[in-house]
Amino acid sequence: MKSKIILTTLLSVSLMACAQETPKVKHKKKSVSSTSDKVRFANAEDPICHMKTEADMKDTAVYKNKTYGFCSTYCKDEFKKHPEKYVQK
Ligand SMILES: [Zn+2]
Numbered sequence: 001m002k003s004k005i006i007l008t009t010l011l012s013v014s015l016m017a018c019a020q021e022t023p024k025v026k027h028k029k030k031s032v033s034s035t036s037d038k039v040r041f042a043n044a045e046d047p048i049c050h051m052k053t054e055a056d057m058k059d060t061a062v063y064k065n066k067t068y069g070f071c072s073t074y075c076k077d078e079f080k081k082h083p084e085k086y087v088q089k
Contacts (some may be wrong), residue, residue, distance in 0.1 A: 042066035047086035048075035061089060 021067070041060070043060040046053050053069035061068050062082045070076040079086055 040067070041069040043068050044077050046071045048078045 024030045041053055041057075043053060045051060049071060051071045052069065056071055057069045058071045059070045059081075061070065061079055063079075064087070066087075068076075068079060068087075070079060
């Protein structure tokens, strides 16, 4: 009978220790640093083929300190041939 008491005591002690060892869930603040330098394009769409450039950009060209996006190198080359034709203002 005495041994059962000891066993129960040991069991409860081990359980207590187990409970104390349970790792606490730390609520770490995520440092969201979204400082990704996304290039702002002067054009919302490809001036050559009028495709939306922001979604699918393949090539870019700089004209008068402005970056223009194009869907392909072909469109960029076309733009570079006559940029004034495609750039308004
Ligand atoms: Zn294009």
